[in-house]
Amino acid sequence: MAIFRFQAETLLQAGLRGPSGVSRLSFAASLPRRPRPRQRHLSTVVDHPSVPARAPTAPSLPAGAPAEAVTADSQIGIRRQENARRILREAVDAKAPRHNWTREEIVAIYYQPLMELSYQAASIHRRFHNPAEVQLCTLMNIKTGGCTEDCSYCAQSTRYQKGTGLEAKRVESVESVLAAARVARDKGSTRFCMGAAWRDMRGRRNALKNIKEMVQGVRALGMESCVTLGMIDDEQARELKDAGLTAYNHNLDTSREFYPSIISTRTYDERLKTLSHVRDAGINVCSGGILGLGESAEDRIGLLHTVSTLPSHPESFPVNALVPIKGTPLGDRPPVDFTSMLRTIATARLVMPATIIRIAAGRKTMSEEKQALCFMAGANAIFTGEKMLTTECNGWDEDAALFGRWGLEPMKSFEKKDALAGEA
Numbered sequence: 001m002a003i004f005r006f007q008a009e010t011l012l013q014a015g016l017r018g019p020s021g022v023s024r025l026s027f028a029a030s031l032p033r034r035p036r037p038r039q040r041h042l043s044t045v046v047d048h049p050s051v052p053a054r055a056p057t058a059p060s061l062p063a064g065a066p067a068e069a070v071t072a073d074s075q076i077g078i079r080r081q082e083n084a085r086r087i088l089r090e091a092v093d094a095k096a097p098r099h100n101w102t103r104e105e106i107v108a109i110y111y112q113p114l115m116e117l118s119y120q121a122a123s124i125h126r127r128f129h130n131p132a133e134v135q136l137c138t139l140m141n142i143k144t145g146g147c148t149e150d151c152s153y154c155a156q157s158t159r160y161q162k163g164t165g166l167e168a169k170r171v172e173s174v175e176s177v178l179a180a181a182r183v184a185r186d187k188g189s190t191r192f193c194m195g196a197a198w199r200d201m202r203g204r205r206n207a208l209k210n211i212k213e214m215v216q217g218v219r220a221l222g223m224e225s226c227v228t229l230g231m232i233d234d235e236q237a238r239e240l241k242d243a244g245l246t247a248y249n250h251n252l253d254t255s256r257e258f259y260p261s262i263i264s265t266r267t268y269d270e271r272l273k274t275l276s277h278v279r280d281a282g283i284n285v286c287s288g289g290i291l292g293l294g295e296s297a298e299d300r301i302g303l304l305h306t307v308s309t310l311p312s313h314p315e316s317f318p319v320n321a322l323v324p325i326k327g328t329p330l331g332d333r334p335p336v337d338f339t340s341m342l343r344t345i346a347t348a349r350l351v352m353p354a355t356i357i358r359i360a361a362g363r364k365t366m367s368e369e370k371q372a373l374c375f376m377a378g379a380n381a382i383f384t385g386e387k388m389l390t391t392e393c394n395g396w397d398e399d400a401a402l403f404g405r406w407g408l409e410p411m412k413s414f415e416k417k418d419a420l421a422g423e424a
Contacts, residue, residue: 084108091350092120101308101351106301110347118377121346125378128353135381135411138184141389142177143196144169149265152329153322155390156197163327174210178217184385187396190413191224195389200231212243219244224413226286231274237281247284247315250274255302258295284315292322292336300344308351317348317355321362323391338370342377349378356381364392372406
């Protein structure tokens with residue numbers, strides 16, 4: 001019932017209306033106040049899909065209500081609708097990114113009617129980006145399995161190894177990684193990402209030395225280089241910067257409130273601290289989230305609020321759809337509703353207009369038409385190649401055919417290097 005209270009109150013804040021024929025105020029007041037539980041094991045957490053509402057021409061009160069109450073309620077409803085439209089209009093008219101978004105403003109944008117939201121996101125996308133360009137990124141797992149973290153969605157955790165059957169492997173050689181990068185470049189990818197299943201880089205001097213060689217080799221191929229290595233400190237970030245690293249990926253996954261339901265071995269503030277080290281070293285930040293973990297629309301809004309109010313917006317914002325992996329706590333999760341994916345991408349484009357938005361994990365299950373809707377609403381990067389860490393990925397040939405049918409073209413390396421330099 002607390003979920004319905006949130007949706008009712010959210011729609012009120014956004015200037016939208018509650019159930020037909022019921023006063024928004026009386027409807028919200030009639031619901032019991034009980035906090036939504038946060039549980040460690042998500043087999044008992046219910047997915048709460050967002051329920052976008054259509055703004056009516058005028059609010060209504062129960063039959064027999066005093067005329068003055070009808071008038072007052074109508075005026076309140078109209079003001080709220082006007083406020084929601086104003087917030088959307090100001091977002092669309094933005095000439096530069098801003099970092100002082102309130103949660104209420106993001107609520108007002110997120111709950112716009114989906115067709116209108118997508119259209120307005122497409123409008124601002126065309127001001128900050130070439131809508132025909134989509135970056136091709138390839139992700140390689142340079143160190144598989146053996147991770148001590150307990151991320152509920154990940155097959156690489158040692159805690160779930162018995163159920164997943166994934167065997168831990170040593171770090172790949174520099175030569176094998178650069179060979180894979182050359183293949184990716186020749187196939188059209190302009191960013192090469194390298195992921196290692198570690199909690200952090202403490203005590204990994206030899207590994208860091210090899211990774212810096214990988215970064216230097218990828219840059220020598222004319223490609224952007226990105227790594228995701230878990231938590232790093234300021235010194236490690238500076239070393240990676242000196243090696244020529246383009247970007248560091250460290251996802252926040254979800255909202256601060258829902259985060260403890262997903263992982264207990266690393267805090268939300270530790271993730272933010274890593275992002276701070278990366279930014280201070282002068283490396284581009286790549287940080288996004290995963291949809292379909294069992295989170296609510298409130299949590300998606302919370303994630304968007306966190307990243308859009310960072311001192312600098314992430315250079316890229318990956319939007320992942322959970323790929324359930326048998327043997328993990330989330331192995332039986334149902335797929336996330338596509339409208340939640342599209343709504344999140346469109347809202348992200350409006351609140352972070354200069355950021356590259358990446359459709360990441362889960363794209364394999366999306367039809368071309370769904371992908372095209374995401375591109376129209378502001379997504380302008382994808383992962384392509386043989387695999388995404390331990391899950392399936394769309395292949396280069398498949399994506400080349402998709403680009404040809406929809407009139408898209410690959411973005412060149414470093415094309416958006418200056419896009420964020422003018423942030424206000």
